[in-house]
Amino acid sequence: xxxxxxxxxxxxxxxxxxxxxxxxxxxxxxxxxxxxxxxxxxxxxxxxxxxxxxxxxxxxxxxxxxxxxxxxxxxxxxxxxxxxxxxxxxxxxxxxxxxxxxxxxxxxxxxxxxxxxxxxxxxxxxxxxxxxxxxxxxxxxxxxxxxxxxxxxxxxxxxxxxxxxxxxxxxxxxxxxxxxxxxxxxxxxxxxxxxxxxxxxxxxxxxxxxxxxxxxxxxxxxxxxxxxxxxxxxxxxxxxxxxxxxxxxxxxxxxxxxxxxxxxxxxxxxxxxxxxxxxxxxxxxxxxxxxxxxxxxxxxxxxxxxxxxxxxxxxxxxxxxxxxxxxxxxxxxxxxxxxxxxxxxxxxxxxxxxxxxxxxxxxxxxxxxxxxxxxxxxxxxxxxxxxxxxx
Amino acid sequence: xxxxxxxxxxxxxxxxxxxxxxxxxxxxxxxxxxxxxxxxxxxxxxxxxxxxxxxxxxxxxxxxxxxxxxxxxxxxxxxxxxxxxxxxxxxxxxxxxxxxxxxxxxxxxxxxxxxxxxxxxxxxx
Numbered sequence: 204x205x206x207x208x209x210x211x212x213x214x215x216x217x218x219x220x221x222x223x224x225x226x227x228x229x230x231x232x233x234x235x236x237x238x239x240x241x242x243x244x245x246x247x248x249x250x251x252x253x254x255x256x257x258x259x260x261x262x263x264x265x266x267x268x269x270x271x272x273x274x275x276x277x278x279x280x281x282x283x284x285x286x287x288x289x290x291x292x293x294x295x296x297x298x299x300x301x302x303x304x305x306x307x308x309x310x311x312x313x314x315x316x317x318x319x320x321x322x323x324x325x326x327x328x329x330x331x332x333x334x335x336x337x338x339x340x341x342x343x344x345x346x347x348x349x350x351x352x353x354x355x356x357x358x359x360x361x362x363x364x365x366x367x368x369x370x371x372x373x374x375x376x377x378x379x380x381x382x383x384x385x386x387x388x389x390x391x392x393x394x395x396x397x398x399x400x401x402x403x404x405x406x407x408x409x410x411x412x413x414x415x416x417x418x419x420x421x422x423x424x425x426x427x428x429x430x431x432x433x434x435x436x437x438x439x440x441x442x443x444x445x446x447x448x449x450x451x452x453x454x455x456x457x458x459x460x461x462x463x464x465x466x467x468x469x470x471x472x473x474x475x476x477x478x479x480x481x482x483x484x485x486x487x488x489x490x491x492x493x494x495x496x497x498x499x500x501x502x503x504x505x506x507x508x509x510x511x512x513x514x515x516x517x518x519x520x521x522x523x524x525x526x527x528x529x530x531x532x533x534x535x536x537x538x539x540x541x542x543x544x545x546x547x548x549x550x551x552x553x554x555x556x557x558x559x560x561x562x563x564x565x566x567x568x569x570x571x572x573x574x575x576x577x578x579x580x581x582x583x584x585x586x587x588x589x590x591x592x593x594x
Numbered sequence: 595x596x597x598x599x600x601x602x603x604x605x606x607x608x609x610x611x612x613x614x615x616x617x618x619x620x621x622x623x624x625x626x627x628x629x630x631x632x633x634x635x636x637x638x639x640x641x642x643x644x645x646x647x648x649x650x651x652x653x654x655x656x657x658x659x660x661x662x663x664x665x666x667x668x669x670x671x672x673x674x675x676x677x678x679x680x681x682x683x684x685x686x687x688x689x690x691x692x693x694x695x696x697x698x699x700x701x702x703x704x705x706x707x708x709x710x711x712x713x714x715x716x717x718x719x
Binding site: 506507508510511514518527528534536546547548551583584585586587 | 596601604605607610621625626627628629630631632648649650651652653655656692696
């Protein structure tokens, strides 16, 4: 059976060139970068090179501003807790948005139990953070504002530059979770006045289990892990050299190729979205039609539920996701879709396709060929479907 | 995640549809939670002569509806009232724990439909 993977926001394959670049770190350059001998030197050089590539990808001034971590979740923990604990003397107020990644939301929930005040900014129906609310809420007590570059579920790209301007004027730290955006679109931490930025390697075709945190020189944070003082004391633990080398290579490839790839994916994305909306009655787009990640297709269908859509597509070899409660651990539908104003029953009927390098136009056509019949079948089973929709 | 049997019922649901002049109708669940099912029954000589369902929900919700109709069809009403959520789940070779409560509503739907039938019969007398 033909198998088509369209769930890249959940996990990505590793680029073969990345895998090849990683191999020597397992077999030859396996030394510990903290060691004095030549094996240590080689490992240190490999990390330095990777650090430069990641710094280049995001427009950092110096490579030393990049700290390697175990992934997006750890980077978010280090950034948010690190700033909060270190800057308690300046204030206890943190601002974030209602559509952040679950790691950011749960870190904030954790901090709120320790005396920090958290403000969750609302978003509009497209998922764009309300700038006016930010201006109203930010005060002298605000130590940190954490807003994602783009939302991986609905694809919406946030007005990061405008937000950076406001936060910078108020002298708070600005953290950006760029896990979903990095490698898909150009990021410039200096122009956007970003103080901290979270990255994940696997979200740009690098290996899983490695990520990075950009920290502008002069940003004061407290480490989360205590240990041997690696990564300038901010992330103790022997470095994951193969992972870091892989992330460096992934960043280098993204830097060189993302422009062309984004153009290609945007064409596929728009063909996909138009195809769905044209062929299926009562289908709708979630997220912004234009301010959108090149690989994100998020649509919803009235009267049916997302998990049964996923299962139906999986039976035909197509892998995707949903914002339905039935696919979550909490039995709640996606907090992102609810924040955009959708009702629970609307959020249940959503389907998310995140495209990647190996998806071609023919894949999109294949899925477009399957979807109308799948939706029709499930609507025939559903008691909510109006009679006139069942033919 | 799901057993082969759940997937088989999801692929080929038995007794899906409506019964136009049903003797009893039961609706359970709520679209807000993501699961809603309606059960229709036709009663003859105190037995379930026909039973059909319509379900909005996940794979487990659809499969349990289908399985329940198979278990119930032909049984006496008294017997059918004894069908439990557990019976339905076991007949499907089990369900993931998280689905046991939210999506395993079919037995409740059946009981509601039978109660509806009894209620209607009472009011006709």
